[in-house]
Amino acid sequence: MADDKRYESAKKKVQALKDFYIHLLVYILVNAGLIFINLLYSQGGIWFIYPLLGWGIGIVVHGFSVFGSSLFFGEDWEKRQIDKYMNKK
Secondary structure, eight states: HHHHHHHHHHHHHHHHHHHHHHHHHHHHHHHHHHHHHHHHOOSSOOOOHHHHHHHHHHHHHHHHHHHHGGGGGGGGGGHHHHHHHHOOO
């Protein structure tokens, strides 16, 4: 019973990771295409920055929803920092 819950939880986390990486890949590919189109065909200025930044905000929010605070402070981050300062001469 508990293993089933752990399995389902792990499966959801893996799916969330997969969804994020697919989102990131699509972001990179589409925005590379927009940059190419803008620089090659548009004489009126640089407009690719707007979808790049707007969608980029969505990528960051999606990343935080998937990775949470572990994006910057992983589970072992605190331990490594303590070890680093304890071993400092």
